Amino acid sequence: MNNKKxxxxxxxxxxxxxxxxxxxxxxxxxxxxxIVVAPEIGRSGMAHAITMRVPLTYExxxxxxxxxxxxxxxxxxxxxxxxxxxxxKQNPDFIFSGINHGSNASINVVYSGTxxxxxxxxxxxxxSVGFSLLSHQPDADFSQAQKYIAQIIENVINNGLEPNxxxxxxxxxxxxxxxxxxxxxxxxxxxxxxxxxxxxDPWDRKSYWLKGDYNNLEPENTQSDEWALAHNYIAIVPVxxxxxxxxxxxxxxxxxxxx
Amino acid sequence: MNNKKxxxxxxxxxxxxxxxxxxxxxxxxxxxxxIVVAPEIGRSGMAHAITMRVPLTYExxxxxxxxxxxxxxxxxxxxxxxxxxxxxKQNPDFIFSGINHGSNASINVVYSGTxxxxxxxxxxxxxSVGFSLLSHQPDADFSQAQKYIAQIIENVINNGLEPNxxxxxxxxxxxxxxxxxxxxxxxxxxxxxxxxxxxxDPWDRKSYWLKGDYNNLEPENTQSDEWALAHNYIAIVPVxxxxxxxxxxxxxxxxxxxx
Numbered sequence: 001m002n003n004k005k006x007x008x009x010x011x012x013x014x015x016x017x018x019x020x021x022x023x024x025x026x027x028x029x030x031x032x033x034x035i036v037v038a039p040e041i042g043r044s045g046m047a048h049a050i051t052m053r054v055p056l057t058y059e060x061x062x063x064x065x066x067x068x069x070x071x072x073x074x075x076x077x078x079x080x081x082x083x084x085x086x087x088x089k090q091n092p093d094f095i096f097s098g099i100n101h102g103s104n105a106s107i108n109v110v111y112s113g114t115x116x117x118x119x120x121x122x123x124x125x126x127x128s129v130g131f132s133l134l135s136h137q138p139d140a141d142f143s144q145a146q147k148y149i150a151q152i153i154e155n156v157i158n159n160g161l162e163p164n165x166x167x168x169x170x171x172x173x174x175x176x177x178x179x180x181x182x183x184x185x186x187x188x189x190x191x192x193x194x195x196x197x198x199x200x201d202p203w204d205r206k207s208y209w210l211k212g213d214y215n216n217l218e219p220e221n222t223q224s225d226e227w228a229l230a231h232n233y234i235a236i237v238p239v240x241x242x243x244x245x246x247x248x249x250x251x252x253x254x255x256x257x258x259x
Numbered sequence: 260m261n262n263k264k265x266x267x268x269x270x271x272x273x274x275x276x277x278x279x280x281x282x283x284x285x286x287x288x289x290x291x292x293x294i295v296v297a298p299e300i301g302r303s304g305m306a307h308a309i310t311m312r313v314p315l316t317y318e319x320x321x322x323x324x325x326x327x328x329x330x331x332x333x334x335x336x337x338x339x340x341x342x343x344x345x346x347x348k349q350n351p352d353f354i355f356s357g358i359n360h361g362s363n364a365s366i367n368v369v370y371s372g373t374x375x376x377x378x379x380x381x382x383x384x385x386x387s388v389g390f391s392l393l394s395h396q397p398d399a400d401f402s403q404a405q406k407y408i409a410q411i412i413e414n415v416i417n418n419g420l421e422p423n424x425x426x427x428x429x430x431x432x433x434x435x436x437x438x439x440x441x442x443x444x445x446x447x448x449x450x451x452x453x454x455x456x457x458x459x460d461p462w463d464r465k466s467y468w469l470k471g472d473y474n475n476l477e478p479e480n481t482q483s484d485e486w487a488l489a490h491n492y493i494a495i496v497p498v499x500x501x502x503x504x505x506x507x508x509x510x511x512x513x514x515x516x517x518x
Contacts, residue, residue, distance in 0.1 A: 048306035048369045049334075055458055055466035075308075077370075078469075086455045086467055107382060109502055110307045111336075123366060123450050155514050164448075165507050183517040186503040189423075191382050196345045199314055207314035208345055210337075233517065238507035243368055244445040248424050248497030255414050258442040258492065 005066070006032035006157060009092035009121075011079040013100065013113025015042045016061065016071040020099035023142035024131060025069075027149050028096055031157055033066040035092065037083040039113075040071040044102075046113035048120065049075045056082055076117035084124075094156060095121035098131035098169075099142055099149070105132075105170040105225040105235060106188035106216070115168055119241050122166035127156050129166060134229060135173040144176035148234050152182070161238075168237040172229050183233040188224035189217040264325065265291035265416060268351035268380075270338040272359065272372025274301045275320065275330040279358035282401035283390060284328075286408050287355055290416055292325040294351065296342040298372075299330040303361075305372035307379065308334045315341055335376035343383075353415060354380035357390035357428075358401055358408070364391075364429040364484040364494060365447035365475070374427055378500050381425035386415050388425060393488060394432040403435035407493050411441070420497075427496040431488050442492040447483035448476040 008028050012021045016038035028034050037058065051074045062069035070087060072079045076097065084091055097117040104112040114130045121128030131149060133142055152169060161167065168187075172179070194212035201207055216226050225235035267287050271280045275297035287293050296317065310333045321328035329346060331338045335356065343350055356376040363371040373389045380387030390408060392401055411428060420426065427446075431438070453471035460466055475485050484494035 042312060045309040045311040046306075047308045047336075047375065049308040049372075050304040050306075050370055050469065052304040052469070053301060055468045056455075057464065057466045077306075081453055081469060082455065082467060085453050107500070110378065110382075110500055111309055113308075116306065119369065123369075159514055162504070162507050162510060165504050167511075168502075181517045184508050184511045186505065186508065187501050189501070194340055194344050196315075196341065205316065207316045208341060209314045210309065210311070210340060236511065236516065237502075238504040238511060239502045240504035240507075241366070241369055241502075242446050242448070243427075243496075243498045243500075243502075245421070245424050245497040245499035246445065248421050248499075249443050249445065251421060252443045252495065252497060255418055257495065258440045 006093040008032045008034045009083050009095045010034060010036045011038050011076050011097050011117045013039065013043045013046055013076045015039050018101060019139060020101050020133060020142055023146065024096055024099045027146050028153060029067065031153055035083065035088060036069040037072050037079040037087060039076060039079060040073055043075050043113045045111050046075045046116060047111050048077050048116035051075060051078050058082060058087065076113040077120040080117050080120040091124065091126055095126050095128035096131065096153065100132035101138065101140060102136045103132055103134045103170055104130060104168060105229055106190040109168055109187060109239065115239065118166040119239065122164050123241055125163055127161040129156055129169055131169045133171045133173055145171045148179065148182060165238050165240055168239050170225060170229055170235045172232055174232055178232050179234065180232045183228040183235055185225040185228050185235045185237050186223055187237050188226040190226065191215055265352040267291045267293050268342050268354045269293060269295045270297050270335050270356050270376045272298065272302045272305055272335045274298050277360060278398060279360050279392060279401055282405065283355055283358045286405050287412060288326065289409065290412055294342065294347065295328040296331050296338040296346060298335060298338060299332055302334050302372045304370050305334045305375060306370050307336050307375035310334060310337050317341060317346065335372040336379040339376050339379040350383065350385055354385050354387035355390065355412065359391035360397065360399060361395045362391055362393045362429055363389060363427060364488055365449040368427055368446060368498065374498065377425040378498065381423050382500055384422055386420040388415055388428055390428045392430045392432055404430045407438065407441060424497050424499055427498050429484060429488055429494045431491055433491055437491055438493065439491045442487040442494055444484040444487050444494045444496050445482055446496050447485040449485065450474055
């Protein structure tokens with residue numbers, strides 16, 4: 001083992017068999033020793049969830065000189081924890097999550113297991129990045145984005161990230177020559193307008209599938225990640241884990257609470 | 260049905276049988292018509308997770324004139340969505356989540372299903388509050404905090420909250436006369452130092468339980484929620500769902516990306 005090469009942990013939320021994960025591994029192996037710990041099943045929408053009611057299991061799938069590949073029964077955030085505290089027994093130098101099949105721009109970041117894993121890394125000051133391609137197809141072609149993913153990984157390895165910051169990288173699904181570049185953005189204000197599709201199980205009990213349409217509340221804002229993606233830019237949003245809304249502190253103090 | 264009374268949705272992450280939920284319902288019924296949609300099993304640590312791979316089910320448990328009580332197979336955030344889009348077919352005026360059995364102060368907010376539900380409400384501008392008591396005991400006595408919970412609920416009903424803001428309320432487990440008041444705070448910088456306890460299932464396969472010790476990185480900061488709790492204050496942190504770290508945008512632009 002060459003200790004000068006950075007140790008890179010890779011995970012995702014689509015599960016260890018996902019094509020996007022394999023593509024990210026392929027890029028990352030040019031930059032260091034790679035260990036993959038990815039969910040054994042798809043864990044989309046798991047956000048920053050951790051497993052508390054049952055113990056976790058993990059399994060070694062592949063083992064080469066500078067490359068280990070595990071599946072784990074937990075969530076993406078669980079994968080980061082079990083990699084650090086049980087499998088590696090040390091911190092990786094970097095954590096890369098994805099490539100997710102589907103967008104994690106705008107409000108999707110709060111539901112995203114891909115970004116839950118990246119945020120988990122940032123809590124412990126491990127520079128972490130979540131990557132997502134705007135296609136839900138299991139067999140999507142990720143190759144056109146690899147050049148840009150390599151550029152972002154190289155930048156993060158060379159420059160690090162600010163304390164407790166991770167990056168949310170979203171990539172439009174277009175042909176390679178159509179990319180206009182990489183744009184630093186804020187999380188677009190937006191939300192899902194949702195409803196449930198009623199269905200019945202084989203015993204005729206009703207059950208309900210969530211469906212929704214995305215509603216962009218600032219479509220003209222050129223600094224938003226959705227604008228960048230709609231205009232063929234790769235969008236990077238710096239994300240932090242201090243959820244405090246500091247401007248509200250003074251407002252609330254006027255409502256009869258303590259300073 | 261009296262339409263002048265506010266419509267209050269209550270959920271939690273400890274499940275519909277939890278004592279803390281019943282205590283919150285008792286307080287909230289003084290302020291409006293209450294509908295409860297709570298997870299059918301404990302869903303601690305579920306963060307903002309939503310269910311995407313299986314359909315949801317729900318069940319009416321209790322029905323009175325101004326009070327309905329449902330259990331749901333989903334996460335706390337699912338409970339908010341299914342209440343709005345399927346059960347009520349309208350938005351509640353307020354969402355109160357909890358009372359959680361255990362702290363959601365400091366970094367716990369990012370793992371908390373209780374706060375996932377409150378944040379879910381805030382995305383749609385429904386004034387939402389998560390309440391937590393600093394005791395993991397299933398039979399904890401919540402009565403000593405009811406006066407303060409009523410005060411916070413009354414304030415939110417009378418004043419509303421800023422757009423897309425919810426409140427994270429944590430309550431020390433002390434006797435009623437020991438409370439010093441309610442303090443507006445920021446989320447304490449801190450993290451969990453974790454490890455796994457190895458165990459074996461009945462077929463002798465290894466599995467791993469997460470355990471950890473909380474590490475406060477700013478114990479002397481009198482504006483932090485952990486300081487307030489340690490000094491017998493009820494702590495309120497205003498929480499928002501824009502995860503963008505705006506200060507990092509300028510730093511990243513210097514790394515060769517677009518403006």
